[in-house]
Structure formats: structure tokens, C-alpha cells
Amino acid sequence: xxxxxxxxxxxxxxxxxxxxxxxxxxxxxxxxxxxxxxxxxxxxxxxxxxxxxxxxxxxxxxxxxxxxxxxxxxxxxxxxxxxxxxxxxxxxxxxxxxxxxxxxxxxxxxxxxxxxxxxxxxxxxxxxxxxxxxxxxxxxxxxxxxxxxxxxxxxxxxxxxxxxxxxxxxxxxxxxxxxxxxxxxxxxxxxxxxxxxxxxxxxxxxxxxxxxxxxxxxxxx
Numbered sequence: 001x002x003x004x005x006x007x008x009x010x011x012x013x014x015x016x017x018x019x020x021x022x023x024x025x026x027x028x029x030x031x032x033x034x035x036x037x038x039x040x041x042x043x044x045x046x047x048x049x050x051x052x053x054x055x056x057x058x059x060x061x062x063x064x065x066x067x068x069x070x071x072x073x074x075x076x077x078x079x080x081x082x083x084x085x086x087x088x089x090x091x092x093x094x095x096x097x098x099x100x101x102x103x104x105x106x107x108x109x110x111x112x113x114x115x116x117x118x119x120x121x122x123x124x125x126x127x128x129x130x131x132x133x134x135x136x137x138x139x140x141x142x143x144x145x146x147x148x149x150x151x152x153x154x155x156x157x158x159x160x161x162x163x164x165x166x167x168x169x170x171x172x173x174x175x176x177x178x179x180x181x182x183x184x185x186x187x188x189x190x191x192x193x194x195x196x197x198x199x200x201x202x203x204x205x206x207x208x209x210x211x212x213x214x215x216x217x218x219x220x221x
Contacts, residue, residue, distance in 0.1 A: 022104060031194075031195055038110065048097060058094075059093070066083065095128050110196075110202075111174075115202040118170075
């Protein structure tokens with residue numbers, strides 16, 4: 001149990017630090033962000049997305065090992081050794097990474113500064129909801145003692161919320177046109193919409209034609 005308490009305390013402190021730090025150090029002058037700096041921030045943000053995807057994969061791996069545990073050992077507590085690692089370590093790790101990539105996007109990328117990206121919210125919030133579902137799962141196993149029917153309705157929440165991670169593809173479709181246009185500008189000198197234009201019209205920058213900066217679709221100056 002000492003490992004469990006250490007995990008919970010450390011993870012809560014790290015999550016609080018990440019959210020407060022990213023908010024306090026937010027860019028208050030996004031309108032004047034240079035294309036080179038914006039592109040750099042997309043690479044940093046992309047690294048968070050990759051780490052998040054890997055953390056979700058690792059959490060899924062621990063979910064499988066937990067299933068094998070329950071096939072061989074009858075639980076006598078909600079805090080089994082497999083649960084201490086799966087529910088209270090691997091899940092909070094990807095949740096913290098999800099909050100990090102969300103806060104970074106909201107505070108440092110013009111595309112997400114004033115508009116809400118549904119794919120991004122689903123990407124972070126849906127897997128996050130697996131953690132509250134743990135409480136329902138443990139209550140159900142304590143009351144009905146279903147050891148261990150994987151297809152039981154009690155487990156449906158894990159699968160449904162995990163599917164939310166597939167919205168990663170929607171996030172990529174959202175950001176790739178803007179990243180592509182920034183690469184054109186930084187390395188090839190092409191004209192691209194400014195950060196202030198993206199802030200005011202983030203939906204349009206999803207359109208590849210807009211990001212290609214054809215003169216007939218550039219905003220009027």
C-alpha cells in the first residue's frame with residue numbers, strides 16, 4: 001500500500017504543477033508569433049502527442065495483464081498488486097500527459113487559442129473517463145463478484161472510452177495543413193496566413209487550400 005499512496009501523491013502533485021505551470025507561462029502575445037516559433041511549438045506539441053499515444057498503449061498492456069491476474073487469483077481487495085500498477089500508475093500517467101498536450105495547445109498554439117477542437121477534447125477526455133469508470137468497476141465486482149467475465153456490461157465503459165483515443169486521427173487531420181504551410185514558409189519562403197489570422201479563423205486553416213496560400217483565398221489586408 002505504500003507504493004499506492006506514493007503514486008497517488010506524486011501524480012496529484014505533478015498534474016497540479018503541469019497545469020499551473022503551463023497556464024502561468026502561457027504566451028500572452030500569440031498574435032505576433034513568428035512562423036518559425038509556431039512550427040517549433042508544433043514539433044514540441046507533437047512529441048507530447050506521441051508520448052501520450054505510447055502511454056495509452058502501455059496502459060492497455062497493463063489492462064491485459066490485470067485480466068490474466070483475475071483469471072488465476074480470486075481478488076480479496078480492490079487494491080490488488082496488478083491494480084496498483086494498472087489503475088493507479090499507468091492510467092494517471094497518460095492522463096497527465098493528456099492534460100499536458102491539451103494545456104500546451106490552448107496556451108501556445110494559435111490554432112487552439114480561441115476555438116475548441118472537438119477531436120482534441122475527445123482524445124484527452126475520453127480515455128481520462130476510464131479512471132472514474134474504475135470506481136464503478138470495483139463497486140460492481142464487490143457487489144456482484146463477477147470474476148471475471150470480460151464481456152460483462154460492467155466492462156463496457158473501458159472499451160467505449162478507450163475508443164476515444166481513435167480521435168487522434170482527427171487531431172492529425174486538423175493540424176497537418178497548418179504544419180505543412182509553416183514548413184513551406186520557414187524552409188521555402190512561401191507566404192502563409194499569420195498567427196493572428198489563424199486565431200480569428202481557426203476553422204479555415206484546417207482547409208488545405210487555405211494553408212496553401214493561393215492568392216485568391218488569402219484574407220484581405
